[in-house]
Amino acid sequence: MTAERAVLTVSALTIELRAVLEERFPAVWVEGEISNFRLYGSGHAYFTLKDAEAQLRCVLFRNRGRRIKFEPADGLHVMAFGSVEVYAQRGEYQLVVELLEPKGLGALQLAFEQLKARLTLEGLFDPARKRELPRFPRKIGMVTSPSGAAIRDMLRVIGRRFGELHIVIAPAKVQGEGAAEEIAQGLRDLNALGDVDVIIVGRGGGSLEDLWAFNEEVVARAICASKAPVISAVGHEVDFTIADFVADLRAPTPSAAAELVVREKQAVVDALDDLARRLQRAAHRPLSDLERRVDELGLRLRRGMHADWRRAAHRVELATAALRASSPVARVSNGRHRLERLEAQLRNEIRHALDQARHHLGEAAGRLDSLSPLAVLGRGYSLTRTPDGRIVRSARQVGAGDDVRVLLHEGSLECRVSATKEHDDRPQV
Numbered sequence: 001m002t003a004e005r006a007v008l009t010v011s012a013l014t015i016e017l018r019a020v021l022e023e024r025f026p027a028v029w030v031e032g033e034i035s036n037f038r039l040y041g042s043g044h045a046y047f048t049l050k051d052a053e054a055q056l057r058c059v060l061f062r063n064r065g066r067r068i069k070f071e072p073a074d075g076l077h078v079m080a081f082g083s084v085e086v087y088a089q090r091g092e093y094q095l096v097v098e099l100l101e102p103k104g105l106g107a108l109q110l111a112f113e114q115l116k117a118r119l120t121l122e123g124l125f126d127p128a129r130k131r132e133l134p135r136f137p138r139k140i141g142m143v144t145s146p147s148g149a150a151i152r153d154m155l156r157v158i159g160r161r162f163g164e165l166h167i168v169i170a171p172a173k174v175q176g177e178g179a180a181e182e183i184a185q186g187l188r189d190l191n192a193l194g195d196v197d198v199i200i201v202g203r204g205g206g207s208l209e210d211l212w213a214f215n216e217e218v219v220a221r222a223i224c225a226s227k228a229p230v231i232s233a234v235g236h237e238v239d240f241t242i243a244d245f246v247a248d249l250r251a252p253t254p255s256a257a258a259e260l261v262v263r264e265k266q267a268v269v270d271a272l273d274d275l276a277r278r279l280q281r282a283a284h285r286p287l288s289d290l291e292r293r294v295d296e297l298g299l300r301l302r303r304g305m306h307a308d309w310r311r312a313a314h315r316v317e318l319a320t321a322a323l324r325a326s327s328p329v330a331r332v333s334n335g336r337h338r339l340e341r342l343e344a345q346l347r348n349e350i351r352h353a354l355d356q357a358r359h360h361l362g363e364a365a366g367r368l369d370s371l372s373p374l375a376v377l378g379r380g381y382s383l384t385r386t387p388d389g390r391i392v393r394s395a396r397q398v399g400a401g402d403d404v405r406v407l408l409h410e411g412s413l414e415c416r417v418s419a420t421k422e423h424d425d426r427p428q429v
Contacts (some may be wrong), residue, residue, distance in 0.1 A: 007380040011088070018086035021093055021384035025084035030056060031103060045072065047384060049080060049095070057094040058082075068100050069212075070111035085218070110209070112215050119217075124224050125245045131229045133261060137197035138267075139166045141228065143186035146171040150204045150233070150254035157258035165262065168196060174203035177304060181402040187222040187230070199226060199347055200257045201243065202233030223247055232255035289292060310314045383407040395420040 008016075039045045043062030048055050058080060060072070072379030073079070081099040086092070102110045121123060144150050146169060158165060170186030173179040175255070184202065190196050201223065203211070213219065214234045223230045223246045232247035233254040244250040251257035384392040385405050392398060398417050406413040 006359075014088045014091065015087060017093075021084050021086055027081070027083055029077045029079055029081050030096075030428065032056065032113075034072055034078055035074050037072055037074050047072065049078075057092060058097050058159070059094055060097040060100065064098055067260075068208065070102060071114050072100060079103055089243070112242070114216055115215065116245065119220060119242065121245070124220060129224075130248045133231070134197045135230050135263070137165070137261060139168060139193075139196050141168045141170065141190035141193075141196040141199040142204055142348055143170045143172055143190065143199065143201040144254070145174045148174065148204055150202055153204075153255045154200065154233075154258040154354065157255050158262050161259070161262045162268070163373060175206065175210045175213055177215035180218050183213055184218045184222035187219075187226055191225075191227050196228050198229050198231065198261050200233055200251075200254070201247070202230045202231075202251070202254050202257060203235070204254065205236040211235050211241055214243040216242075220246045231257045231261060249279055380409075 030049055032051050032055075035048045035050055035055075037045065037047040043064055043065060044059040047058050047060070049058055050056070060068075075309075079101045080095060081095045081101075082095045082097040084093055085096050087094055123129070136269070142151065142154065144154075151169065155167070158167065168190060170188040170189050172182035174183070187199065187201065190199050201214075201219075203214075205211075211234055214232070220242050223243060226379070230246075230250040231249045231251050231253040232241070232243040233256065234241045234243055237252035249260065250258055384405065386392060386398065387405070388402055390397075392404060398404060398420065400417055400419050402417045404417060406415055406417050
């Protein structure tokens with residue numbers, strides 16, 4: 001007696017497989033190349049990880065995808081961390097991705113390079129859109145942390161160089177979750193004031209992660225949209241961020257930014273003193289020098305006025321000629337002459353066309369006349385028909401006593417056949 005067979009349903013087998021897989025691989029790192037990457041409107045992304053011998057379906061849900069700094073794309077070699085799950089409806093297993101890192105290059109560095117390349121193509125780094133800083137700003141805006149060392153350094157430099165300036169601070173987080181949005185909002189708030197001459201945005205030094213808010217696209221767009229010139233002062237001299245490339249000017253440190261935007265008060269005072277001395281020297285020049293200068297200026301003025309008069313007269317002549325040429329009378333006269341020429345040309349073309357038509361008609365009539373049966377009859381031939389209208393071509397077609405009608409060039413004959421000859425096709429009438 002044979003043992004009973006153990007038969008599982010598809011659902012039951014899938015449940016057992018799911019239990020085995022999910023228990024065996026609750027968390028696993030998988031390395032491979034991304035292919036068939038698709039990002040849907042829901043925010044969920046689906047792709048395949050593959051190597052030379054196999055491939056694995058993967059899903060990256062929206063809440064996890066927001067944590068990934070770089071942009072996944074086909075061809076990227078990555079390491080994915082997640083759990084293996086069974087998708088029962090399709091009988092497939094897939095990796096539910098929790099983390100995604102590029103292989104051989106840090107995620108932040110890759111995200112930096114991707115955003116830099118994209119904004120370069122859009123022209124946000126174009127030197128042609130960079131603006132000059134105002135020489136003597138009256139109101140300076142700052143977007144930075146109100147408790148950081150950067151704000152203290154900038155205020156100290158400005159106070160030492162020119163302490164009477166008006167400074168407006170837009171406080172913002174400069175690292176961590178939400179920092180980029182606060183920095184962008186600070187830029188927008190300062191621009192909304194309408195009278196800020198220049199804006200410094202920045203912070204002190206730190207790691208790539210610490211400075212990352214200044215590599216976010218939202219900050220780059222806010223800097224680009226700023227009406228006031230923007231100085232980027234992020235980190236130390238060796239640190240470069242996306243904000244540095246978009247800003248109108250990059251300062252190596254926040255202190256250097258303050259020095260760039262505010263000229264030293266003593267330098268301004270020295271420049272004013274120099275102008276005063278030059279004015280005094282000009283006022284004490286000998287009167288003869290001033291008179292000679294006045295004479296020279298008067299001569300140049302007269303020459304200039306004469307040249308201007310000649311140029312004005314020439315322009316008047318040109319304008320008069322143009323006006324005369326474009327007057328309604330001239331245009332009507334020119335139009336009448338042109339119409340007369342066109343009428344004469346039309347009459348000649350019609351006459352020529354009629355002559356050609358008459359010639360062609362005569363030739364066609366001649367050819368038609370030469371082909372007409374009446375012309376053949378005119379040369380002495382005749383056409384014989386039976387009473388029912390058939391043309392007689394042979395004596396065999398009629399017999400003795402048959403009536404025929406002979407058509408001549410002029411008139412016709414009603415005849416009766418008296419006899420026919422077998423060897424002569426001409427009937428006897």
